[in-house]
Amino acid sequence: MTQLTAAVAAAADAVRANFAGHAVEVTPDGAGGAFVIISDVAVGSQYTPAITWLGFHLNAAYPASDVYPHYTGVLARADGRGLGEAISQTTWQGRPALQLSRRSNRWNPVVDNAANKAERIVKWLGDR
Amino acid sequence: MAWRPLNPPAEGWSLTLPPRLWADLSGHLFGDDHEHGAVLLAGLADGPRGPRLLASRLILAADGRDYIPGERGSRMLTSDFVRDAAVQAHDEELAYIAVHNHEGLSRVRFSGVDLASHERGYPALRQLTGQIVGALVLTPQAAAGDLWLTDGARTPLAEVVILGGNLLRMRPAPAAATVRDPRHDRQARLFGDIGQETLRALRVAVVGLGGVGSIIVELLARLGIGHLVLIDDDTVDHDGTNLPRLIAAEPADVGRLKTHLAARNARRANPDIELTIHSARAEHPDARRALATCDWIFLAADGPAARHWVNATVHQYLIPATQAGVKIPVNAETGDIGQIHAITRLILPGHGCMWCNGLIDPTELAIDMHPSRERQAARYVDEAPAPSVIALNNLAAAEAVNHFMLAATGLHHHDDDLAWVIHRPRTRERDLMIPIQQADCSWCSSAETLGRGTRQTLPEKPTVGGRLTS
Numbered sequence: 237m238t239q240l241t242a243a244v245a246a247a248a249d250a251v252r253a254n255f256a257g258h259a260v261e262v263t264p265d266g267a268g269g270a271f272v273i274i275s276d277v278a279v280g281s282q283y284t285p286a287i288t289w290l291g292f293h294l295n296a297a298y299p300a301s302d303v304y305p306h307y308t309g310v311l312a313r314a315d316g317r318g319l320g321e322a323i324s325q326t327t328w329q330g331r332p333a334l335q336l337s338r339r340s341n342r343w344n345p346v347v348d349n350a351a352n353k354a355e356r357i358v359k360w361l362g363d364r
Numbered sequence: 365m366a367w368r369p370l371n372p373p374a375e376g377w378s379l380t381l382p383p384r385l386w387a388d389l390s391g392h393l394f395g396d397d398h399e400h401g402a403v404l405l406a407g408l409a410d411g412p413r414g415p416r417l418l419a420s421r422l423i424l425a426a427d428g429r430d431y432i433p434g435e436r437g438s439r440m441l442t443s444d445f446v447r448d449a450a451v452q453a454h455d456e457e458l459a460y461i462a463v464h465n466h467e468g469l470s471r472v473r474f475s476g477v478d479l480a481s482h483e484r485g486y487p488a489l490r491q492l493t494g495q496i497v498g499a500l501v502l503t504p505q506a507a508a509g510d511l512w513l514t515d516g517a518r519t520p521l522a523e524v525v526i527l528g529g530n531l532l533r534m535r536p537a538p539a540a541a542t543v544r545d546p547r548h549d550r551q552a553r554l555f556g557d558i559g560q561e562t563l564r565a566l567r568v569a570v571v572g573l574g575g576v577g578s579i580i581v582e583l584l585a586r587l588g589i590g591h592l593v594l595i596d597d598d599t600v601d602h603d604g605t606n607l608p609r610l611i612a613a614e615p616a617d618v619g620r621l622k623t624h625l626a627a628r629n630a631r632r633a634n635p636d637i638e639l640t641i642h643s644a645r646a647e648h649p650d651a652r653r654a655l656a657t658c659d660w661i662f663l664a665a666d667g668p669a670a671r672h673w674v675n676a677t678v679h680q681y682l683i684p685a686t687q688a689g690v691k692i693p694v695n696a697e698t699g700d701i702g703q704i705h706a707i708t709r710l711i712l713p714g715h716g717c718m719w720c721n722g723l724i725d726p727t728e729l730a731i732d733m734h735p736s737r738e739r740q741a742a743r744y745v746d747e748a749p750a751p752s753v754i755a756l757n758n759l760a761a762a763e764a765v766n767h768f769m770l771a772a773t774g775l776h777h778h779d780d781d782l783a784w785v786i787h788r789p790r791t792r793e794r795d796l797m798i799p800i801q802q803a804d805c806s807w808c809s810s811a812e813t814l815g816r817g818t819r820q821t822l823p824e825k826p827t828v829g830g831r832l833t834s
Contacts (some may be wrong), residue, residue, distance in 0.1 A: 238649040268649065293730070293733070293738075295733035295734070297673070297729055297730075297733055300672060300719070300724075300807075301726050301727075301729040301733060302727040302729070303732075304727045304730040304731060304732060304742070305398060305742055305744065319413070326741050328738065331368075335742070335744070338728065340727065341727070343727065345806065362506040
């Protein structure tokens with residue numbers, strides 16, 4: 237198995253630091269990248285459940301590549317409305333999931349990274 | 365173009381210089397009739413015929429300050445200059461190669477004074493840097509090198525390879541005449557017997573074996589390329605829609621790997637050809653390793669992952685590539701057909717790249733890098749298949765292979781012609797395009813990437829039991 241690239245390993249460490257207090261599972265993808273799952277992420281009381289996991293793929297081309305898409309556990313809106321655009325039902329890493337399709341159209345490895353994009357995704361989901 | 369010797373690829377240690385670095389070095393060395401000096405810092409990689417040193421940084425020695433009259437020979441690098449360059453070689457884990465020029469044109473060798481200075485200085489320099497150290501002496505057409513390896517061995521450089529519009533291979537003296545290959549007599553009347561031997565000695569990769577790539581394989585095999593690396597994980601579509609565009613494909617090929625068809629065609633064209641087959645995508649670690657040991661790469665796959673990894677290989681391993689493809693824009697709503705174009709893009713290290721020219725989208729790259737079982741779902745919006753026509757594909761394939769064969773045999777008129785070529789068949793135009801290079805590009809403009817070879821990709825973080833958990 238190809239080990240994590242230095243950039244992926246560093247990004248995984250940065251995610252751990254950014255989400256301190258959360259369990260962060262990093263599973264190598266066999267090609268230098270990794271699947272990352274952050275546990276117990278609060279997404280807001282407008283969702284049921286209000287706490288879920290957040291996952292994404294850090295591929296071997298990172299940080300040249302965007303981190304896209306993101307995944308969470310299956311959520312429903314507490315008010316019964318639909319989840320809205322850019323959110324779809326899927327299966328990821330063998331588990332039922334929601335896919336959050338949020339592109340970074342001006343992804344720039346100098347300023348964008350896996351940790352701050354994960355933060356933005358959580359905020360975007362919480363603001364909906 | 366003045367005549368110059370054509371040398372076939374040589375077995376043994378080589379040093380490769382990217383075009384801009386060579387322009388700077390040759391301008392420094394050959395701008396007048398005097399002797400000048402410099403230091404090259406070089407990465408290291410395996411190559412098709414032996415280890416490759418990859419020129420990553422050039423440190424020019426200023427005449428009178430860094431390069432001064434010598435105590436035993438005509439000129440010498442000052443101890444301060446050598447120390448600073450050696451420290452940089454140590455810190456960046458790059459080989460240290462001192463360079464100077466001699467008079468003459470097609471032959472060169474170290475003087476006795478040169479060799480004595482190597483024997484006095486290089487054992488200590490090797491110890492100081494912990495890296496390969498050595499020297500290179502150049503004329504405009506010849507090169508000789510003396511390498512002191514980290515295991516204590518000492519070895520000559522077999523060749524210096526200059527990348528550009530032509531691939532220049534410089535040795536201490538022109539290669540001797542070679543054996544005629546009667547099978548390729550008609551094309552050897554263009555390339556010469558040494559040119560034909562050059563093609564036979566090359567290892568060339570083709571990434572993507574579909575409409576464009578299958579034609580490229582056929583052309584390369586019939587030209588007499590000695591070793592092809594074939595990379596594609598795809599199979600011939602079960603509905604047979606690939607068959608009209610794959611060279612020599614038959615109805616029975618439906619469902620077969622495209623590598624199978626390409627290998628069959630290559631062997632039919634040249635029974636002696638050596639093949640390395642990776643039925644995998646370009647980002648697969650085995651495919652990436654195979655790419656890194658080639659002389660040239662043809663990129664005929666559409667995906668951003670293939671573009672990214674070939675682009676990275678070009679700059680990191682100093683391997684030229686040609687991207688070839690066809691775009692047929694059709695408006696999905698109106699059916700209007702836009703300007704069809706067949707394009708070949710020459711990607712040379714340190715000279716503009718696919719990132720600089722907006723040819724890789726970071727989000728599409730992220731999608732394309734997903735495991736196959738998740739890739740389609742990650743895309744969110746399904747894409748319709750693009751139009752594709754064999755005759756249009758042939759425009760791009762032929763342009764790409766013609767450029768390559770003339771570069772490999774030194775027959776292009778201009779070494780510095782690095783332009784891309786675009787055909788617009790609907791308006792019967794053929795134009796040259798100059799690629800853009802972004803000053804802050806982390807691939808083609810960064811010394812952190814350029815020529816770093818295997819040093820750049822060594823994984824630094826071990827996995828524990830296949831899974832890491834905080």
